[in-house]
Amino acid sequence: MNEPLISIAMDDPHRHYQPGDRLVCDYQLDAVSAASIVAVESSILWLTSGKGDEDLGVHFFLRRQASEAEIDLRALFRFESALPNSPLSYDGSSIKIHWLIRIKVFLEGEREFCQDLSFQLGSLPSALEATA
Amino acid sequence: MIVPTEPGRNPFSTCWIRPGACPYLCADQGQLESWSGLLEEAGGGQLVGPHGVGKSTLMASLVELLQKGGQPIQHCRLLAGQHRLPGTLQPGNLPIGCWLAIDGFEQLSAWRRRGTIKSCRRRGIRLLVTSHRAFGFGHVIQLQPGLATVGRVVDFLQRRGPQLVTASDLGGLLVSHGDDIRELLFACYDLYERRQRAAGE
Amino acid sequence: MARLFGLLQKKRGQRTTGSRLAGVVGEVMIFGIVLLLGLISLGWLLFNPEQTSDLGMMYVLNISLILIGGGGIMMAVVQYGISAERRKAITLGRPALDVMQDNLPSAHRFPTIPPDADTTDSPGVRLRYRLPQTESHFWPILAATLFFGSWAIVTVTLAAAVGVGFWQSTPNWLFVCLLPGCLIVSSWSGKYFLQQLSGLTRIGPTVLEISQHPLVPGTECDVFLSQSGLLQFKSFKVTLVCEEQTSYHQGTDLRVEAVAVFRDRLIMHKDQTVRPGTALEDEFTLSIPETAMHSFRGQYNRIQWKLVVEGRSLSMPTFTHSFPIIVHPRMKQEGTA
Numbered sequence: 283m284n285e286p287l288i289s290i291a292m293d294d295p296h297r298h299y300q301p302g303d304r305l306v307c308d309y310q311l312d313a314v315s316a317a318s319i320v321a322v323e324s325s326i327l328w329l330t331s332g333k334g335d336e337d338l339g340v341h342f343f344l345r346r347q348a349s350e351a352e353i354d355l356r357a358l359f360r361f362e363s364a365l366p367n368s369p370l371s372y373d374g375s376s377i378k379i380h381w382l383i384r385i386k387v388f389l390e391g392e393r394e395f396c397q398d399l400s401f402q403l404g405s406l407p408s409a410l411e412a413t414a
Numbered sequence: 415m416i417v418p419t420e421p422g423r424n425p426f427s428t429c430w431i432r433p434g435a436c437p438y439l440c441a442d443q444g445q446l447e448s449w450s451g452l453l454e455e456a457g458g459g460q461l462v463g464p465h466g467v468g469k470s471t472l473m474a475s476l477v478e479l480l481q482k483g484g485q486p487i488q489h490c491r492l493l494a495g496q497h498r499l500p501g502t503l504q505p506g507n508l509p510i511g512c513w514l515a516i517d518g519f520e521q522l523s524a525w526r527r528r529g530t531i532k533s534c535r536r537r538g539i540r541l542l543v544t545s546h547r548a549f550g551f552g553h554v555i556q557l558q559p560g561l562a563t564v565g566r567v568v569d570f571l572q573r574r575g576p577q578l579v580t581a582s583d584l585g586g587l588l589v590s591h592g593d594d595i596r597e598l599l600f601a602c603y604d605l606y607e608r609r610q611r612a613a614g615e
Numbered sequence: 616m617a618r619l620f621g622l623l624q625k626k627r628g629q630r631t632t633g634s635r636l637a638g639v640v641g642e643v644m645i646f647g648i649v650l651l652l653g654l655i656s657l658g659w660l661l662f663n664p665e666q667t668s669d670l671g672m673m674y675v676l677n678i679s680l681i682l683i684g685g686g687g688i689m690m691a692v693v694q695y696g697i698s699a700e701r702r703k704a705i706t707l708g709r710p711a712l713d714v715m716q717d718n719l720p721s722a723h724r725f726p727t728i729p730p731d732a733d734t735t736d737s738p739g740v741r742l743r744y745r746l747p748q749t750e751s752h753f754w755p756i757l758a759a760t761l762f763f764g765s766w767a768i769v770t771v772t773l774a775a776a777v778g779v780g781f782w783q784s785t786p787n788w789l790f791v792c793l794l795p796g797c798l799i800v801s802s803w804s805g806k807y808f809l810q811q812l813s814g815l816t817r818i819g820p821t822v823l824e825i826s827q828h829p830l831v832p833g834t835e836c837d838v839f840l841s842q843s844g845l846l847q848f849k850s851f852k853v854t855l856v857c858e859e860q861t862s863y864h865q866g867t868d869l870r871v872e873a874v875a876v877f878r879d880r881l882i883m884h885k886d887q888t889v890r891p892g893t894a895l896e897d898e899f900t901l902s903i904p905e906t907a908m909h910s911f912r913g914q915y916n917r918i919q920w921k922l923v924v925e926g927r928s929l930s931m932p933t934f935t936h937s938f939p940i941i942v943h944p945r946m947k948q949e950g951t952a
Contacts, residue, residue: 301944301946302946329421330913330915330916331421331422331423331424331427331428331429332424332427332428332603332859332861332916333427333428333600333603333861333863333872334428334861334862334863334872334915334916335428335861335862335863335864335914335915335916336428336429336915337913337914337915337916339726339727339913341726366726367724367725367726367943367944367946368725368726368727368728368909368911368943368944369726369727369728369909369911370908370909370944372908372911372918374859374876374908374918375604375607375859375874375876376859376861376872376874377859377861377911377916377918378421378423378424379911380420380421382421398421400420400421404944406906406908407906408611408614428863432865433865465868466868470865470866491866492866492867493864493866493867494866494867494869502641517866518866518867521867596865596868596870600870600872
């Protein structure tokens with residue numbers, strides 16, 4: 283079976299937010315039958331990358347089950363959340379901090395598919411050069 | 415305009431180089447299949463080499479290859495302080511003829527290592543382990559990656575973006591880090607980062 | 616089908632392949648055995664109390680087994696099918712159980728930024744706060760004392776045994792052979808112990824006080840330094856450092872790295888002498904760059920700001936003292952973060 287098509291859109295086309303801003307996100311699913319979807323999870327999270335093991339923090343989480351109300355989980359769905367004060371997006375030397383929206387789709391037969399869309403929180407430039 | 419950075423943008427980030435994330439890339443394309451065949455003939459074996467040489471990565475690739483070939487296999491990674499196999503992976507609890515792959519065989523005590531080898535031999539279980547020295551069973555694969563293998567790994571990691579770490583860098587890095595490919599890849603991370611920033615400026 | 620019964624799990628970054636159902640079944644079986652053991656033991660204990668000498672302890676043990684087994688089964692069933700993101704979200708929703716965490720509002724307002732209670736609970740004399748130091752001298756001096764002490768005892772005992780042997784014209788040649796080695800180790804450990812002791816007594820306390828904390832990018836604050844002791848410094852400097860610290864686990868290997876991404880030398884003194892009863896004192900200004908990253912603490916990664924005091928002396932090895940400081944992000948009302 284093909285992968286479902288997960289489309290994500292944020293209210294800010296530049297995907298650049300400040301702490302305290304309200305992030306509004308729409309997503310919808312295509313190329314998948316409604317009956318095969320068990321649940322859809324949407325989350326706003328940050329994670330690190332670089333030379334260390336990855337850290338992960340979840341700011342917002344919502345799970346929608348197919349068994350709850352008789353709704354088509356593929357339909358366009360909107361969620362929103364006020365963004366926190368920290369951690370800010372950071373493009374460091376050994377550590378980078380990324381903010382993303384993650385939509386995870388759970389299908390019958392324990393299959394799951396995931397789509398991420400990154401955004402910037404704060405306006406920090408790249409890591410400062412070390413000065414003697 | 416600030417563009418959000420994607421996780422793992424630097425191709426040498428740990429998410430791309432940890433065992434399982436990157437396949438073991440031999441200099442010779444058929445080498446992996448050849449090793450798999452030798453291990454099957456010998457009824458198991460050892461992947462031997464110093465720290466950071468790629469033993470766990472090779473084990474992950476061999477396990478995947480054996481699994482694709484329909485071989486039943488149990489895989490476990492022993493961490494620091496873990497001195498015994500989980501109960502479900504004790505040779506006595508495994509079906510006869512399956513593979514048991516242990517990453518970090520030296521975490522077991524000498525007595526448990528001998529017991530595991532004997533039990534596997536008795537039950538016809540094919541044992542595949544990673545270690546820093548040979549323990550005298552099965553086929554021994556001594557890992558000594560050279561410039562060609564390292565070059566393939568670096569090309570593979572940079573396949574989706576600019577090739578900022580070039581072949582001319584690798585000779586010096588290999589001399590500095592010897593067999594420790596993990597440290598070499600961390601050095602590539604720093605080099606890639608510096609060059610990417612310089613290109614951005 | 617193969618995936619449902621596959622016992623092999625393969626990890627690809629944050630994802631695993633393989634069957635969660637098989638994993639949950641295994642967990643339920645293990646906790647079920649623990650629960651059954653607790654129930655059977657409790658039942659036997661209720662009907663045969665006279666067979667046990669310590670009834671209270673046995674009841675505690677059996678109830679613990681029942682709770683662990685029952686709790687484990689419930690957790691395994693509840694967690695079946697829960698994704699990593701949902702698990703993390705559940706953890707975040709749970710109220711803090713740490714009663715020592717008395718600065719919950721700060722942690723709640725600035726997630727992942729270390730709490731500043733260590734500093735704000737420590738008032739200064741000259742300025743508002745006194746910065747805590749990360750290094751402790753206690754363990755190195757204790758280790759040096761124990762090491763030297765034990766080797767000194769062994770050497771003295773061995774020397775006495777050798778002396779008695781020669782006195783009685785029946786020398787123990789094994790002891791005679793061991794004695795030079797012991798003398799060398801004792802001499803070296805004694806020298807190391809004296810160095811540590813000298814460092815402890817001659818390098819007095821380093822005090823750093825700060826006028827505000829936590830700090831914010833684009834702002835300045837005053838810093839007061841006091842260094843006492845009995846030393847002649849070749850150079851003495853204080854540097855503001857921002858460090859990225861990462862840890863990477865691979866099997867049994869742990870790789871830790873710290874990289875300074877910002878360094879600003881604040882003061883530098885040369886050829887200074889500090890005598891008992893006096894102190895090297897200085898007041899200066901510290902400023903956090905406007906585009907600086909705030910402090911960050913994750914399980915494996917940290918961004919740490921600190922003041923580093925470094926003293927080079929003619930007669931002593933270089934000493935370094937670190938004083939961590941917390942930097943918060945700039946808030947909207949102060950300007951764009």
